[in-house]
Amino acid sequence: MGSEDSHSGPTDGGPKEPPARGRVVIPGVGGPQVSPPEAPHRGRATVPLPTTLPIPPSPARPPQPSGQPAPPVWPGPNRTASQSGPASGTAWPGPPSGAAQSGPPSGTAWPGTPSGAAQSGQTTPSAWSGAGGPDGSPARSAGGVPDGPPPTGEPQPADEPAEPPRRRRTGLLAALAAVLVVGLAAAGVAVVQPGPVAGWLGEAPATPDGAADPSEPPPPPVLTAAGTAAPAPTPDGIRAALTPLINGSILGNEVNISVVDPAGGEVLYEAGQETPTVPASTTKLVTAATVLAARGPAYRIATRVVAGANPGEVVIVGAGDPTLAVNGTGWYPGAGRLDRLAGQVKTALGGTRPTKVIVDGSLFPGPELEPAWDSDIPTGGFGAVITALMTDGARINPKDPGRAQARYADPDIAAGRLFAEQLGLPASAVRKGQAPAGATGTASPAAGASPGAGPPAAGAELGRVESPPVIRLVEFMLENSDNVVGEALARQVALARNKPASFEGAAAAMDEVVAELGLPANEIDVFDGSGLSRSNRITPSGLTDLLTLAAKGSRPELGDLFPGLPVGAWSGSLSERFDRSDGAEPTTAGAGAVRAKTGTLSGVHAIAGMVTTVDGRLLTFAVLANKVPDSVGIDRARLELDRIAAALAACGCR
Numbered sequence: 001m002g003s004e005d006s007h008s009g010p011t012d013g014g015p016k017e018p019p020a021r022g023r024v025v026i027p028g029v030g031g032p033q034v035s036p037p038e039a040p041h042r043g044r045a046t047v048p049l050p051t052t053l054p055i056p057p058s059p060a061r062p063p064q065p066s067g068q069p070a071p072p073v074w075p076g077p078n079r080t081a082s083q084s085g086p087a088s089g090t091a092w093p094g095p096p097s098g099a100a101q102s103g104p105p106s107g108t109a110w111p112g113t114p115s116g117a118a119q120s121g122q123t124t125p126s127a128w129s130g131a132g133g134p135d136g137s138p139a140r141s142a143g144g145v146p147d148g149p150p151p152t153g154e155p156q157p158a159d160e161p162a163e164p165p166r167r168r169r170t171g172l173l174a175a176l177a178a179v180l181v182v183g184l185a186a187a188g189v190a191v192v193q194p195g196p197v198a199g200w201l202g203e204a205p206a207t208p209d210g211a212a213d214p215s216e217p218p219p220p221p222v223l224t225a226a227g228t229a230a231p232a233p234t235p236d237g238i239r240a241a242l243t244p245l246i247n248g249s250i251l252g253n254e255v256n257i258s259v260v261d262p263a264g265g266e267v268l269y270e271a272g273q274e275t276p277t278v279p280a281s282t283t284k285l286v287t288a289a290t291v292l293a294a295r296g297p298a299y300r301i302a303t304r305v306v307a308g309a310n311p312g313e314v315v316i317v318g319a320g321d322p323t324l325a326v327n328g329t330g331w332y333p334g335a336g337r338l339d340r341l342a343g344q345v346k347t348a349l350g351g352t353r354p355t356k357v358i359v360d361g362s363l364f365p366g367p368e369l370e371p372a373w374d375s376d377i378p379t380g381g382f383g384a385v386i387t388a389l390m391t392d393g394a395r396i397n398p399k400d401p402g403r404a405q406a407r408y409a410d411p412d413i414a415a416g417r418l419f420a421e422q423l424g425l426p427a428s429a430v431r432k433g434q435a436p437a438g439a440t441g442t443a444s445p446a447a448g449a450s451p452g453a454g455p456p457a458a459g460a461e462l463g464r465v466e467s468p469p470v471i472r473l474v475e476f477m478l479e480n481s482d483n484v485v486g487e488a489l490a491r492q493v494a495l496a497r498n499k500p501a502s503f504e505g506a507a508a509a510m511d512e513v514v515a516e517l518g519l520p521a522n523e524i525d526v527f528d529g530s531g532l533s534r535s536n537r538i539t540p541s542g543l544t545d546l547l548t549l550a551a552k553g554s555r556p557e558l559g560d561l562f563p564g565l566p567v568g569a570w571s572g573s574l575s576e577r578f579d580r581s582d583g584a585e586p587t588t589a590g591a592g593a594v595r596a597k598t599g600t601l602s603g604v605h606a607i608a609g610m611v612t613t614v615d616g617r618l619l620t621f622a623v624l625a626n627k628v629p630d631s632v633g634i635d636r637a638r639l640e641l642d643r644i645a646a647a648l649a650a651c652g653c654r
Helices: 193-200 235-246 281-296 338-349 411-422 470-479 483-496 502-518 542-550 556-564 636-648
Strands: 180-184 187-191 254-262 268-271 302-307 313-319 356-360 430-432 461-466 595-601 604-613 620-627
Touching: 187 193, 235 254, 235 338, 235 636, 254 542, 281 430, 281 470, 281 502, 281 542, 281 556, 281 595, 302 338, 302 502, 313 338, 313 411, 338 411, 356 411, 430 636, 470 483, 470 556, 542 556, 542 604, 542 620, 595 620, 595 636, 604 636, 620 636
Parallel strands: 313 356, 356 430
Antiparallel strands: 180 187, 254 268, 254 620, 302 313, 302 461, 595 604, 604 620
């Protein structure tokens, strides 16, 4: 069954505007499965990584501005107000060590348009306010505590090979050693980059153009510090902690694992670490890294309307924005809106009355479904057919707060009809077609007709709206394992590399970018961007290599994948995990200490990310299980993965 990462989690509506989760202080490091044929593997590429870095001092708690109340303490995994917070020295469920905050620090404008803000022609960013779910409700209570976690859903792993000899990787998490600045020109924002670096080092954020929300207090540190000065685990210590969990595991006989100390460059635990494995939704880590590298964090996807060949005809040109909303009640905060686009078109047409809507989805040549997807993907509520034009990730009812939402069978036509409704036209006025020649390239500003003048020339741009920036799309994809956004982002990699925006073109482009990044190309072989394909093959060491590269700072744009990673017992697909405290299956050590992407398909369970040990050492890890017996069940398999990650969090392992 194609249930990738979406069978559990809160049911509170869609992605929320990111809450101010507290600054992360990290000085220094800063049905039965049918096995598809093995995918062909490409040559491995390597990149030299630094072996030393300066360790900045531990920062102090940021002061509160005058007249501002102290930020509330997050009440704990159960989110009950009666809880007072973690014990002294315990990592709390905020953005974990080695991870970025989901929202920008106070005083920093988010590189995207706030929900409800005008889209067209906007070049000056508005300050991020932290407000607004899709229904316009605030993302936190008056006291500043998030009203609840965003919807979730996700993953697990399996396999048990003998331990090969240890190897050392020369990757050092230099991301936290220096602050790099990237100009997000498209968003008009300058931010400290990688996004999490300033927070990790405790430095004041850069102040971009646009006023900050004065009600947003500076985020406090919520986690114990982690750095290269913290005691490093030993391979023997890690082995002693994990071996009892792996031997005879209910996850089956194919659990492949890699645990790495990125500061020291040492592989601490290996079990099938270089075995190509079905990764499920941990594939989204590759999608995030490649789209950030290919498009950049500030890139926005523009949906345009141009004049058709005949007077009154308008052509809505799909560009692959899965977040496009009909109005202010869309699923994704900050999305472009059809009602505003329709207003632009009416103005641009002047005295010409719209008569027909032509839907141009030719940017995505198809197929609309990946051949190795399970048959229930388009109907199960967690995926959809992939078209260049859609609204709300193809959801029929974006107000539906359920874990799975019904999707349109023809998302492009559905979007065209919704747009026609905004223009005052019936559904019968909508048909598929293509924009006039020359109208689908880079467009000039809208060339409208004034009242009394003739209709606009065929192909003239009548209006446009834009998606949130890629950095936000990546967050939508990772935090709640949004499969449709994952496929849309993979196609952006293809377009950036001048390849067809298809499954095949996206896969080829992602492979190309993986090699350019110096990642082990023979260990990362993908066929889609979501992880729903059972043809995907990624090794655990390929994932730990990617996470190390994203954190080390040599490619600062890759650091922007961290804001979306779910946090144990706090956010996204991990919001209801790592909260077991019973003696038989304790996992609470991972609360706030694990930040990871999960993945689930029938028989396949995975988790990959970062964990901070009890001594404050940051580790990267990946666990991929491919042959989990049907009798185990999803919840039990996930708990077994959580036990492995929690064991790393609880262990000094020296």
